[in-house]
Amino acid sequence: MLKEKTCYSCGEKATTKEHVPGKNLFPRPRPSNPALITVPSCTLHNNSFSKDEEYFLAVFMFSNAGVSDAGSKLWEEKIHRMYKRREAQGLKKNIAGSFKNIRLQNPSGSFSERIAIEIDESRIKNVIGKIVKGLYFFEYEKKMASSAKLNIHFLKTSNDFQFVEKQIQYLKPGKRSWAGVFRYMHYKTEENTDSIWLLDFYGVLHFCIAA
Numbered sequence: 466m467l468k469e470k471t472c473y474s475c476g477e478k479a480t481t482k483e484h485v486p487g488k489n490l491f492p493r494p495r496p497s498n499p500a501l502i503t504v505p506s507c508t509l510h511n512n513s514f515s516k517d518e519e520y521f522l523a524v525f526m527f528s529n530a531g532v533s534d535a536g537s538k539l540w541e542e543k544i545h546r547m548y549k550r551r552e553a554q555g556l557k558k559n560i561a562g563s564f565k566n567i568r569l570q571n572p573s574g575s576f577s578e579r580i581a582i583e584i585d586e587s588r589i590k591n592v593i594g595k596i597v598k599g600l601y602f603f604e605y606e607k608k609m610a611s612s613a614k615l616n617i618h619f620l621k622t623s624n625d626f627q628f629v630e631k632q633i634q635y636l637k638p639g640k641r642s643w644a645g646v647f648r649y650m651h652y653k654t655e656e657n658t659d660s661i662w663l664l665d666f667y668g669v670l671h672f673c674i675a676a
């Protein structure tokens with residue numbers, strides 16, 4: 466008899482499935498080889514495109530991700546459409562309000578103006594946390610312990626990357642990846658439930674997560 470499927474997040478009976486990462490983070494045509502990852506989910510934990518995911522996507526279109534191939538495709542097809550919808554107006558204001566001009570000193574000593582964005586990292590971390598829980602279920606075929614605390618680090622400085630480079634030898638690639646869009650690496654000991662994750666979005670956005 467088949468085991469009853471349980472939700473990747475809460476362990477209750479699963480009635481639907483959830484894409485990990487959300488399918489809206491992939492430009493169209495959505496990849497089929499390999500297929501996108503799905504995990505069993507209850508209705509509560511299947512919010513296919515939550516407000517936080519919209520924010521995640523919109524914020525990153527203003528970052529380096531926006532200039533990658535996947536990023537610019539996503540920008541055109543998704544954000545454009547999203548901004549036309551009335552319900553996205555709040556989001557637009559929110560993002561517009563977080564822009565500010567900063568002065569950067571160039572190596573030559575001259576100054577240039579640049580637009581930077583202040584990111585609400587708690588919302589970004591909601592999205593990343595959900596993805597990690599989904600990937601955990603996908604890789605290890607069980608739910609991450611409810612007691613697990615996620616320590617999410619958004620890699621930005623060269624120190625961040627140097628730290629990760631030292632850890633990378635311990636990590637193994639995820640079962641699936643999509644070049645230029647999303648890939649991940651992970652590590653978990655057999656006897657321990659602690660795990661480490663490295664997520665790469667569009668080749669330019671990196672997160673390290675200890676769970």
Ligand SMILES: [Zn+2]
Binds near residue numbers: 472473474507509510
């Ligand atoms: Zn659930």
